[in-house]
Amino acid sequence: MSTATNEAIEVGNQLVALCSQGQNLEAINTLYADNIVSVEVMDCPEMNMPQTMEGIEAIRGKNQWWAENHEVHSGNCIGPFPHGDQFIVIFDYDVTNKPSGQRCQMQEAGLFTVAGGKIVKEEFFYEMPSK
Amino acid sequence: MSTATNEAIEVGNQLVALCSQGQNLEAINTLYADNIVSVEVMDCPEMNMPQTMEGIEAIRGKNQWWAENHEVHSGNCIGPFPHGDQFIVIFDYDVTNKPSGQRCQMQEAGLFTVAGGKIVKEEFFYEMPSK
Numbered sequence: 001m002s003t004a005t006n007e008a009i010e011v012g013n014q015l016v017a018l019c020s021q022g023q024n025l026e027a028i029n030t031l032y033a034d035n036i037v038s039v040e041v042m043d044c045p046e047m048n049m050p051q052t053m054e055g056i057e058a059i060r061g062k063n064q065w066w067a068e069n070h071e072v073h074s075g076n077c078i079g080p081f082p083h084g085d086q087f088i089v090i091f092d093y094d095v096t097n098k099p100s101g102q103r104c105q106m107q108e109a110g111l112f113t114v115a116g117g118k119i120v121k122e123e124f125f126y127e128m129p130s131k
Numbered sequence: 132m133s134t135a136t137n138e139a140i141e142v143g144n145q146l147v148a149l150c151s152q153g154q155n156l157e158a159i160n161t162l163y164a165d166n167i168v169s170v171e172v173m174d175c176p177e178m179n180m181p182q183t184m185e186g187i188e189a190i191r192g193k194n195q196w197w198a199e200n201h202e203v204h205s206g207n208c209i210g211p212f213p214h215g216d217q218f219i220v221i222f223d224y225d226v227t228n229k230p231s232g233q234r235c236q237m238q239e240a241g242l243f244t245v246a247g248g249k250i251v252k253e254e255f256f257y258e259m260p261s262k
Contacts, residue, residue, distance in 0.1 A: 004172055004259070041135055041214050079240070080258075081238075081239060081256035081257050082256060082258060084172075088242070088256045090209065090240075108212060109221075111219070111242065123214060124214065125214040126213070126214075127211075
């Protein structure tokens with residue numbers, strides 16, 4: 001009889017608590033493994049960001065790029081939804097992209113994998129804006 | 132440059148459209164592969180349902196058990212959130228469990244994998260009620 005691991009539930013709850021307060025960098029610093037793998041839906045040549053990035057420094061860089069280029073009007077998290085050593089969180093953001101000045105409501109799902117008490121993989125699910 | 136496949140987006144949209152109207156059995160009949168694999172967070176000995184079930188007949192049986200044992204007051208789907216050949220949908224239900232008479236609000240995430248234009252795997256993510 002399998003179930004969600006306690007560490008997946010605990011890490012998921014901590015991630016939601018921090019991200020709900022906009023403390024995304026704190027979440028990376030405290031909950032992410034050094035060898036974290038981060039997978040987007042596609043790569044972003046304009047930002048020199050491949051679809052898959054590895055290592056906590058690269059993920060801190062991605063977070064810094066996000067923080068510098070977006071004004072977050074409000075953010076909300078739904079979850080975590082645990083299953084085995086994974087959990088899903090829905091992120092809901094109302095942001096203005098600073099370079100373009102365009103304000104938009106974004107919603108994406110994150111699928112997180114936990115090992116040794118840390119997040120070792122994050123995969124983001126969302127519809128591309130052009131759709 | 133990878134992205135969500137068109138078939139994942141299309142099947143996801145169809146699943147959300149049908150499930151939002153309560154047409155879950157129709158979704159199984161039209162969108163699921165014969166060899167569908169369905170994975171819950173844990174098995175359910177009381178219902179004789181293992182964590183992992185295979186084959187469309189078994190999944191129809193699970194759907195029938197759900198329909199017979201729950202009165203659905205309202206249902207809502209958020210998504211789909213696509214990524215590669217997968218997509219995530221959040222299901223929001225206000226139901227009364229008929230045997231116990233207990234009404235509750237349930238929320239769970241489904242992670243679906245698409246191949247050959249059909250859903251070949253569904254994995255459900257949720258917190259156990261006892262937590």
